[in-house]
Amino acid sequence: MTPTELTALTVREAGEVLARRLTSAAELTEAALTRIERVDGRLGAFLKVTAEEARAQARAADERTARGERLSPLDGVPLAVKDLFLTKGVETTAGSRILEGYRPPYDATVVERLKAAGAVLLGKLNLDEFAMGSSSENSGYRPCRNPWDLTRTPGGSSGGSAVAAAARLAHGTLGTDTGGSIREPASFCGVVGVKPSYGRVSRYGVVAFASSLDQVGPLARTVGDAALLLRTVAGHDPRDMTSSARPVDDYLANLESGAKGLRVGVPREWLAAGLEPGTEEAVRAALDVYRRLGATLVDISLPHSRYGIAAYYIIAPAEASSNLARYDGVRFGIRAPGRGLREMYADTRQHGFGAEVKRRIMLGTYALSSGYYDAYYLRAQKVRTLVRHDLDLAFGRCDLVAGPVAPGVAFPLGERVEDPLRMYLADVFTITANLAALPALSVPCGKDAATGLPVGLQLVGRPFDEANLLRAARALEREVGVFPAPEVP
Amino acid sequence: MSISLEEVRRIASLARLKLSPEEEQRFAGQLSAILAHVAVLEELDVSGVEPMTHALAAGEVAALRADRVLPGLGAETAVAPAPDRAGTHFKVPRIIE
Numbered sequence: 001m002t003p004t005e006l007t008a009l010t011v012r013e014a015g016e017v018l019a020r021r022l023t024s025a026a027e028l029t030e031a032a033l034t035r036i037e038r039v040d041g042r043l044g045a046f047l048k049v050t051a052e053e054a055r056a057q058a059r060a061a062d063e064r065t066a067r068g069e070r071l072s073p074l075d076g077v078p079l080a081v082k083d084l085f086l087t088k089g090v091e092t093t094a095g096s097r098i099l100e101g102y103r104p105p106y107d108a109t110v111v112e113r114l115k116a117a118g119a120v121l122l123g124k125l126n127l128d129e130f131a132m133g134s135s136s137e138n139s140g141y142r143p144c145r146n147p148w149d150l151t152r153t154p155g156g157s158s159g160g161s162a163v164a165a166a167a168r169l170a171h172g173t174l175g176t177d178t179g180g181s182i183r184e185p186a187s188f189c190g191v192v193g194v195k196p197s198y199g200r201v202s203r204y205g206v207v208a209f210a211s212s213l214d215q216v217g218p219l220a221r222t223v224g225d226a227a228l229l230l231r232t233v234a235g236h237d238p239r240d241m242t243s244s245a246r247p248v249d250d251y252l253a254n255l256e257s258g259a260k261g262l263r264v265g266v267p268r269e270w271l272a273a274g275l276e277p278g279t280e281e282a283v284r285a286a287l288d289v290y291r292r293l294g295a296t297l298v299d300i301s302l303p304h305s306r307y308g309i310a311a312y313y314i315i316a317p318a319e320a321s322s323n324l325a326r327y328d329g330v331r332f333g334i335r336a337p338g339r340g341l342r343e344m345y346a347d348t349r350q351h352g353f354g355a356e357v358k359r360r361i362m363l364g365t366y367a368l369s370s371g372y373y374d375a376y377y378l379r380a381q382k383v384r385t386l387v388r389h390d391l392d393l394a395f396g397r398c399d400l401v402a403g404p405v406a407p408g409v410a411f412p413l414g415e416r417v418e419d420p421l422r423m424y425l426a427d428v429f430t431i432t433a434n435l436a437a438l439p440a441l442s443v444p445c446g447k448d449a450a451t452g453l454p455v456g457l458q459l460v461g462r463p464f465d466e467a468n469l470l471r472a473a474r475a476l477e478r479e480v481g482v483f484p485a486p487e488v489p
Numbered sequence: 490m491s492i493s494l495e496e497v498r499r500i501a502s503l504a505r506l507k508l509s510p511e512e513e514q515r516f517a518g519q520l521s522a523i524l525a526h527v528a529v530l531e532e533l534d535v536s537g538v539e540p541m542t543h544a545l546a547a548g549e550v551a552a553l554r555a556d557r558v559l560p561g562l563g564a565e566t567a568v569a570p571a572p573d574r575a576g577t578h579f580k581v582p583r584i585i586e
Contacts, residue, residue: 105566198544212544244549310527321504328505330579335572344582346507358506362497362516363523365504379530381540386533388541421522437544463546 006031007168008485011225014171015073018065025058025065025076028171029120032078036122036169039488044144045163047083049123050090054078057120064118074232075118080170082161083124084131085111085216086205094207095129095157097140098352099333108205109240110174110216110233117232122170125160129354130324131181131209133157134426137417138356145413146188147486148453152410155185161219162189168485172220172229176206178213179312180405180430183442186219187405187456190444190483192226192473193219195430197464198437199244201230202237210319211242213312213434222482223443223474227251230466249467259475260294262468265398267302270429276408278448282455283404286445289479290402290472300394300401304386308431311387313424314367314380315435320357321364327352359420388436391460400472401460404429405442409453429458439466443473444483454483492520 001017006028009017017023033051040046061076070076086092086104088111093099107115114121128138136144136159144159146152147167154163158175162185165173175182177195186193194217201216208214218229234248266287271280291297329335329348336351338344353361367376394401406426416423433440442456457476461469497517501508508516561567564577573580 102570105562105569199549238554241550242545244545246549304533307530307533310530313523314527314530325505329572330581331568332570333572338582341582341584342505343507345505349505350507353506355512358508358512359516359519361504361506362500363520366492366496366500366520366524369500369503376527378540379535381542382535382538383530383533384541385538386535420519421526424523435541 003031003034007035009171010222011077011172011220011228012073014077015075018076019070021065025061025120026055028076029054029058029078032122032170039167040169042145042150042488043147043163043167044126044142045160045167045169046080046123047093047095047126047141047160048091050121053090054120054122061118061120071116071118072232073228074114076120077171078120078122079114079172080122080125080164081111081174082127082158082176084127084176084207085174086207087111087121087124090124092124093141094131095127095139095141096352096354096357097334098327098348101334102332104205106205109202109237111205113233125164125173127160128157129357130207130320131157131176131178132320132356132360134180134184134423135411135416136160136185137413138354140354143413146410147488148190149410149451150489152412153188155188155410157181158219159185162186162191162193165189165191165219165221166483166486167488172218172225174216174229174233175219176214176216177434178209178316179434180427182217182219183405183430183440183456183458184426186442187454188410190454191219191221192223192441192443193217194226194230194441194466195433195439196230196234196466197439199242200439200464200466201234202240202243204237204239208323210316211323212319213316223470223477224252224255226441227255227470244464246464251467251470254467254471255474257471258293259290259472262290262295262400262472263298263398264290264295265298265300265394265401267300267305267401267403269302269305270403273428274407275404276448278450279404279408279455281449282446283457286457286476286480287402289476293475293479298398300398302390302394302432304383304390305432307383308387308435309424309428311380311383311435312427312431313363314376315384317360317364318367318377319364321361321368324357324361356420384435387432391432391436391438395462400469403458405456405458406430409448409451409455433460438463439469441469441473443476445476445480492517492524
C-alpha cells in the first residue's frame, strides 16, 4: 500500500489490514510520521511528535502480530492525544508555558488504556491553554489552523485533535470537552467527536479545568472509529472518584441498526437562534434525512438553554480558578525568580499564564470571592438544575435531541481574540450537554454552501446512552458520507 | 455591572496574579462586559430550585474502595518534576525573613 493509502485508512480499517498482515504497524507509523513532517508545519496540530517512542511501540505491535498475540483491534494503529493528558516521561504542557518542560511521572488512565490496547502514540496535540477556548488560538506555543482553510481556526479547545484526525496525521485522537471542546472542533474540521456522559471516562491524569464539567472523548473520521475508541477508554477507574461503575456498552454491536422508529427531539430555540444560513440549511437537511430514514421529528423546548452560557461562564471559571491554584512554581513546570514566596507565586503565574487563562482565573476568583458566592456560583448551579430539568422533560417525548453544534462554520483566525464574550457565544449549543452531564456528539452533516466548510450535527442523549447516539450518528453518516482528506496546500 | 481598577487589583491579589497596568485596564473592561452578560441569570426565579452540586446522579459512583494501602509514586519520583528541590523535598524561597 502507498503512504497515502495507509494514512487514509480509518482506525478500524487499519486494525483489519494489520490483523490480515497486509501492512505492518511500522509502515503505518512511518506513513503517519512522514505526513506529519510534510504538512504539520502549516497546520500546527502537534505540540510534540514522539517519533522514537512511536517506532518502538510499532515494532512491539508487529512482534505481537507475528506471534499471533494481537492485543485488540487497535493494536499497532497510530493515534495521538491532546496535550492535556499526562504521558509518563513525555513532556505534557496543557498548552501552557507554565508547564513547559513538565515530564509527568505517570500516564493518564486513558493513555494507559490505549497503550494496553497496543495503540501507537504519535505525540501530543495542540490546544487552547488549559483547554480554555473555542479556537485553539490560546495555545501558548503555536497557532493551529483549519485544514480546510488555513486562514480559519480549527475550533477549540481540542483543535489539534480535530486537525490530526481530519488531515490524516493520526487515524484517531482523544480530546476533552468542558463546554464543547470536542464537538466544536469536530464540526469545524469535518470529523466525528464524542463527549461522553459525565463519569463515563476516567479523568485520572487529565489536567483539570472545570471538574464538574470536564469529560474525555474520541475524535475520528468515522462514527465506527469513535465507537471503538470510546469502548477502549471508557469504564470505571478506581482512581477517579467521579467515574461511574456502570458496565460499558459495546458501542459497535448495534451501530448499523438505523434510525427507524427513533424519536428525534428538535429544540425550537436552537433553530431560531440566528444560525448562519449555510449551517441552518445543513442541519435542516440532516433532520430531513432522519425523517426519510423512518425517524419521527418531535418539536421540543429547552427554555433554559439560553441561560447556559451565563451559567457556564460562572461555573467553569470558578472551578478553574480553584484547579489552577496548583500552578505556583513549586511542584511542576517553571518558576520565576521572585523575592519571597508570595512574589514568586505571582511572578510565576504572571509569566506562565496567557491572557485567556488569567481572564478566567480573575472571573472565577471574583465569582467565588466573599459576598458574591450566592449571587454567582450558587445561582449558576441552580440554573444548571433547570437546564438539566428541561432535558429530562424532553426525554419523556424523544430518544435524543438533535440540533446545530455551533452557530456557524469555522471562523477566521484573529476575528474574536479581542472580544472574549463573542468567542464564548460560539459554545451556546454545546454547553447544554456539559451542564446537564449528558452524552453528546458532533457528526458531519454537510457543507456550508457559501464556503464549502464542514458543518456538524449535534446529537444529545440520555445519561449513559452513548450506544443510541452513536447508532443514530451512524445512520446519518451512511447517508451523507465521510469527509475526504482536505487538500493541505 | 462595572468592575473598577481597584477591584481588579483586589481580585488579582486573591488569585496570586501580578497584572501589568495595561492588563488591569483591559480586564476591568472585559470582566465588566462578561458580568453584564451573566446578569441575565437574574431574570430567572430560582427560589426553591436545588443547586446541582453533583454532576452524577446519586448511586452512579461506586461504593468507596476498601481502605487498603496501595503503592504510590514514591517521594523521589514525585518531586522529580519540581523546578527546585533538595533531596526529596520541594524547595521554595525563604518564607520567614
